[in-house]
Amino acid sequence: MPINIHLAGIDYAILTLYFIFVLGIGFALKRTMKGSADFFLSGRSIPAWVTGLAFLSANLGAQEVIGMAASGAKYGIMTSHFYWVGAIPAMVFLAIFMMPFYYGSKARSVPEYLKLRFDEKTRGFNAISFAVMTIFSSGISLHALARLLETLVKWDYWTCIWVCAFIVLVYIFLGGLTSAIYNEVLQFFMIVLGFSPLVYLGLRDVGGWSALKEKLIPVATAQGYAAGTWTQSWEHLGNPIENPMGVNWFAMVMGLGFVLSFGYWCTDFLVVQRAMAAKSMSAARRTPLIAAGPKMLFPILVILPGMIAIALNNQSGGAFLPAGADGHPDYNMVIPSMLAHYFPPGLLGLGFTALMASFMAGMAGNVTAFNTVWTYDIYQSYIAPKKSDSHYLWMGRWATVFGILVSIGAAFMASKFNNIMDMLQLVFGFVNAPLFATFLLGMFWKRSTGHGAFFGLVGGTLAAMVFHGLSCAVGVAPGIKGGWITPHFLFRSEMGQNFYMAIVAWTSCFLITIGISLLTARTKTDAELKGLVYSLTPKPKSENEPWYVQPAFVGIIVLAVTVLLNIIFW
Amino acid sequence: MNFDLRLPIGLMFSLFGAILTVFGLVSDPRIYERSLGINVNLWWGVGLLVFGLLMLFFALRKPKG
Numbered sequence: 001m002p003i004n005i006h007l008a009g010i011d012y013a014i015l016t017l018y019f020i021f022v023l024g025i026g027f028a029l030k031r032t033m034k035g036s037a038d039f040f041l042s043g044r045s046i047p048a049w050v051t052g053l054a055f056l057s058a059n060l061g062a063q064e065v066i067g068m069a070a071s072g073a074k075y076g077i078m079t080s081h082f083y084w085v086g087a088i089p090a091m092v093f094l095a096i097f098m099m100p101f102y103y104g105s106k107a108r109s110v111p112e113y114l115k116l117r118f119d120e121k122t123r124g125f126n127a128i129s130f131a132v133m134t135i136f137s138s139g140i141s142l143h144a145l146a147r148l149l150e151t152l153v154k155w156d157y158w159t160c161i162w163v164c165a166f167i168v169l170v171y172i173f174l175g176g177l178t179s180a181i182y183n184e185v186l187q188f189f190m191i192v193l194g195f196s197p198l199v200y201l202g203l204r205d206v207g208g209w210s211a212l213k214e215k216l217i218p219v220a221t222a223q224g225y226a227a228g229t230w231t232q233s234w235e236h237l238g239n240p241i242e243n244p245m246g247v248n249w250f251a252m253v254m255g256l257g258f259v260l261s262f263g264y265w266c267t268d269f270l271v272v273q274r275a276m277a278a279k280s281m282s283a284a285r286r287t288p289l290i291a292a293g294p295k296m297l298f299p300i301l302v303i304l305p306g307m308i309a310i311a312l313n314n315q316s317g318g319a320f321l322p323a324g325a326d327g328h329p330d331y332n333m334v335i336p337s338m339l340a341h342y343f344p345p346g347l348l349g350l351g352f353t354a355l356m357a358s359f360m361a362g363m364a365g366n367v368t369a370f371n372t373v374w375t376y377d378i379y380q381s382y383i384a385p386k387k388s389d390s391h392y393l394w395m396g397r398w399a400t401v402f403g404i405l406v407s408i409g410a411a412f413m414a415s416k417f418n419n420i421m422d423m424l425q426l427v428f429g430f431v432n433a434p435l436f437a438t439f440l441l442g443m444f445w446k447r448s449t450g451h452g453a454f455f456g457l458v459g460g461t462l463a464a465m466v467f468h469g470l471s472c473a474v475g476v477a478p479g480i481k482g483g484w485i486t487p488h489f490l491f492r493s494e495m496g497q498n499f500y501m502a503i504v505a506w507t508s509c510f511l512i513t514i515g516i517s518l519l520t521a522r523t524k525t526d527a528e529l530k531g532l533v534y535s536l537t538p539k540p541k542s543e544n545e546p547w548y549v550q551p552a553f554v555g556i557i558v559l560a561v562t563v564l565l566n567i568i569f570w
Numbered sequence: 571m572n573f574d575l576r577l578p579i580g581l582m583f584s585l586f587g588a589i590l591t592v593f594g595l596v597s598d599p600r601i602y603e604r605s606l607g608i609n610v611n612l613w614w615g616v617g618l619l620v621f622g623l624l625m626l627f628f629a630l631r632k633p634k635g
Binding site for chain 2: 050201
């Protein structure tokens with residue numbers, strides 16, 4: 001049974017009003033865009049609560065709302081590891097240990113930090129791979145949104161692509177990063193306020209938390225897993241065959257937690273850029289911590305609906321979710337199904353707008369990160385150095401246009417995998433997995449050199465590719481999903497394969513960087529590395545803040561609550 | 571200087587809240603069968619209105635300087 005969403009006049013009114021505000025913010029910010037620093041860095045003037053919510057919201061793209069709900073249905077509460085093992089510890093680490101170097105070095109982007117810390121080629125490698133990856137991600141968001149709108153409300157695919165791309169283009173073209181950040185905060189509130197009633201109604205319908213647990217037992221046992229598999233996050237991680245994710249605790253903690261999540265949250269310019277726009281060092285350090293608060297609770301908003309939907313689907317004999325091509329329920333339809341099922345006209349407009357907002361937030365975040373890296377790290381560094389600042393501002397605006405056009409092209413090639421999450425994990429695996437080793441060594445070991453970092457990164461990325469070529473998930477034909485050299489290592493699931501690939505890539509990068517650094521001479525003196533390396537940088541002053549708002553204290557509280565959540569849902 | 575972001579947030583959610591509240595009062599109660607018999611437009615509209623007005627209140631409370 002396909003889902004149809006019928007939008008009434010009032011729903012269109014809400015949608016239209018939202019886009020008027022989105023575009024209005026762009027127009028209102030136009031006059032503040034005087035130089036390139038305003039356009040790319042918001043003039044480093046944004047208060048922490050705004051950058052914090054934008055930090056969170058920039059990641060609220062396709063993979064978050066649709067993908068996490070899908071994973072909630074497919075894997076149950078284990079999906080929360082993406083938050084409570086993955087994101088939160090990484091965000092705390094970024095705030096306490098890494099932000100002082102990003103913000104304090106006055107680098108304008110993450111690749112530029114690599115240039116200051118290591119050398120030109122390391123920056124170039126990172127900048128170019130990042131630029132390609134962001135535009136690709138932006139295209140995935142756009143494609144996913146248009147495909148969804150086509151399915152749900154029968155809008156024309158290409159009309160959706162052009163209209164959504166045009167709206168994102170206008171507000172970034174006019175207001176740069178500030179406009180993207182302001183709109184991300186708007187989108188944050190839309191998503192929270194648009195989806196909370198959905199969770200409330202779903203939970204009420206299923207009969208509350210204990211009834212939900214009860215109803216998820218047959219979901220687990222029918223697939224051959226222990227009764228509590230969908231509602232216990234750690235209990236079944238001893239062996240990959242005991243849980244639907246097909247991973248064990250080691251892959252979860254090291255692969256997802258330490259390598260992938262730290263790699264993403266601590267080094268991906270898409271999110272780090274938001275913190276760099278903060279108005280002071282302390283605001284920059286508070287940014288990830290402010291984001292961590294709501295992030296901890298996001299499983300309620302995005303994973304719980306998936307668990308509710310699969311329970312109701314199972315109870316009703318498959319009447320709640322539409323069937324996918326493979327005969328399983330179409331997990332990506334969790335949120336749309338619930339919107340169609342529970343929301344009357346009026347609230348439906350709000351929920352539907354929130355859904356569109358989430359995709360556009362993801363796209364806008366990628367576009368702003370792209371135009372900055374393109375303009376500062378590629379165009380200014382290699383193509384046209386020493387031009388006037390207004391020239392780079394002009395370039396940034398046109399890079400936005402270019403980036404969005406390329407995104408539209410990338411939207412073509414995004415429908416191979418049935419779960420968007422798995423695909424993004426694969427892309428992050430190749431490029432981001434080795435990255436965190438480079439930053440860790442760069443920030444905490446002053447002996448690491450430019451040659452070491454560069455060949456470590458290249459080696460780590462190659463190791464990821466080779467591993468991918470040698471490994472395969474059980475039951476998957478060798479090809480795009482791995483095993484294209486020879487399927488030598490077999491994994492229980494693609495996710496397990498990706499987590500181990502990340503571990504291999506990280507370890508290779510770490511060892512190669514150390515090895516080559518020891519063999520090559522240092523090219524930067526201690527004085528040049530001041531502010532870039534931990535042991536050579538004075539500890540950040542607390543800026544006369546009371547102890548209860550200092551990053552270390554807040555970070556410990558955040559971690560303590562996270563541990564508590566893990567124990568409650570063990 | 572950039573404007574206070576709480577202004578557009580407050581304004582937008584006040585408008586959403588007002589629209590949903592009014593719609594909740596005048597709409598046919600049968601449309602709420604799917605929301606388990608709860609007039610969610612009315613209740614959530616009031617909630618959004620309160621949130622929006624609070625945002626506006628804090629944005630406008632302190633004059634510049």
